Amino acid sequence: MPQTATMPQPILQIDTVTKVFDGATAVDRVTLDVAEGEFVTLLGPSGCGKSTLLRMMAGFETPTSGRILMRGRDMSKDAAYEREIGLVFQNLALFPHMNVYDNVAFGLRARKRTEGLDRKVRDILALVGLDGFEKRRTGQISGGQRQRVALARSLVTSPDVLLLDEPLSALDLKLRRQLQVELKRIQKETGITFIFVTHDQEEALSMSDRIAVMNAGRVEQFSTAVETYHHPRTRFVAQFVGETNLFEARAIRRDGDSVSLSVAGVDLPMTVAVTPGAGVRAGDAVWVAVRPEYITIGRAAGPALRARVASHSFSGATVTYALDSAAGHLLAQVPFRPGQGHPFPHGEEVRVGWAEENVTVIPD
Numbered sequence: 001m002p003q004t005a006t007m008p009q010p011i012l013q014i015d016t017v018t019k020v021f022d023g024a025t026a027v028d029r030v031t032l033d034v035a036e037g038e039f040v041t042l043l044g045p046s047g048c049g050k051s052t053l054l055r056m057m058a059g060f061e062t063p064t065s066g067r068i069l070m071r072g073r074d075m076s077k078d079a080a081y082e083r084e085i086g087l088v089f090q091n092l093a094l095f096p097h098m099n100v101y102d103n104v105a106f107g108l109r110a111r112k113r114t115e116g117l118d119r120k121v122r123d124i125l126a127l128v129g130l131d132g133f134e135k136r137r138t139g140q141i142s143g144g145q146r147q148r149v150a151l152a153r154s155l156v157t158s159p160d161v162l163l164l165d166e167p168l169s170a171l172d173l174k175l176r177r178q179l180q181v182e183l184k185r186i187q188k189e190t191g192i193t194f195i196f197v198t199h200d201q202e203e204a205l206s207m208s209d210r211i212a213v214m215n216a217g218r219v220e221q222f223s224t225a226v227e228t229y230h231h232p233r234t235r236f237v238a239q240f241v242g243e244t245n246l247f248e249a250r251a252i253r254r255d256g257d258s259v260s261l262s263v264a265g266v267d268l269p270m271t272v273a274v275t276p277g278a279g280v281r282a283g284d285a286v287w288v289a290v291r292p293e294y295i296t297i298g299r300a301a302g303p304a305l306r307a308r309v310a311s312h313s314f315s316g317a318t319v320t321y322a323l324d325s326a327a328g329h330l331l332a333q334v335p336f337r338p339g340q341g342h343p344f345p346h347g348e349e350v351r352v353g354w355a356e357e358n359v360t361v362i363p364d
C-alpha cells in the first residue's frame, strides 16, 4: 500500500527506533508506518534485529531511543499487558493441562470478557479449522494443530495488532505452505493487522502486503512484495529476496529517470529506468540486477553479451543454465519445452540478453 497524502493515520508507527545491547546496535533507526488491516512482514537473515524490533512492539524490550505509536499515541512506556497486541511465537506456550477450548477461552476469561464467550471461541475454532477438537488436550493434537490453537488463542481477544515471530518455522515444508495460505486467509477475514517475522523470503513474498527487508539492524527497503522482488533498491535486497544476477556496469548517459549502460566493458548501450532520486550520474559505476527468468539465451549475433554454457539443470517446468560471460557468472532460467531437449549444450557459445524493463539499476 503506497503512502499517500490521503492515507488514514497508520495503526502502528515505528519512529526512528534504536535498540542497543551492551554497546551493540541490534536495531538501528528503524522507521515504519503500518496501515490498519495490513499484513506486514519483517524479513532478514538471522541476527538482523527482526525479533528485537517485534519485542519492542510487544513491550518486552524498551527502545534505547525513538518512539512506538499505536493509533497516534506513544506507547513506548506502556507495559506489555496494557497494549492491544496479540502474540504468536515459534515456541508457543499452550497450557498442557487444558483442552483446546479452554486454551482458546483463557484470554477472554483472564480479561473478564465472558459475554458471548462460547460463540466467540467456537467461531474462532471454526475459522482456524479446529471445530470438533474442543475437548482434546494440547498433547493429543499435531504440531500444525497446536499452531492453530496458538493462533486462535491470540485472535479470540480481537487485538488491534497481532505479532507473529516465525510461527511456522517448526513445521515441515508441506504443512508450512498449507498454513501460509490459511494464515493469509484468516488475516483477510478478520481484518486484524499482522506483523509477521520470517527469514524465509518465499514465505514473505507469498503472504505479505508489504515487506520490510532488514539487514544489520536497518530496514533497507519497505515496499509491496511485487515491488520488493521486481525493483530491489539495494544489492542486499536484490540478493536476499529471490535469485538474482548482479553485475557491474557503467552509466554512460543520464536522462531524467533513465540511464544508458555499458556492461563489463562491452559496449552494450541500453536505457533503463532508475529509482527516482537515485544519485546516478554519467560515468558512475552501478550494479545491474536481472532475475534469471528474464535472461534470454540465443545464438543470433548482434549487440548482446557473449557467454558460454557451463552447465544446465532440469527442474520440471524450467531449465536453469549456468553461463560464464564477460559480466561474470550468470544464471538463466528458461521454460522447458518437451521434445526440444536441452537446446544449448555444455560448452556452447551463446548470446544473452534481457528486456530493458526487466533490469534494475542499483547505485554503487
Ligand SMILES: Nc1ncnc2c1ncn2[C@@H]1O[C@H](COP(=O)(O)OP(=O)(O)OP(=O)(O)O)[C@@H](O)[C@H]1O
Residues within 6 Å of the ligand: 021, 022, 025, 026, 044, 045, 046, 047, 048, 049, 050, 051, 052, 053, 199
Ligand atoms: N537480550 C539481548 N542481549 C544482548 N544482545 C541481544 C539480545 N537480544 C538480541 N541481541 C542481539 O541483537 C541482535 C539482533 O537479534 P534478533 O534476535 O533481534 O535477530 P533476528 O533477526 O530476530 O534473528 P533470528 O532470526 O536468528 O531470531 C543479535 O546480534 C543478537 O545477538
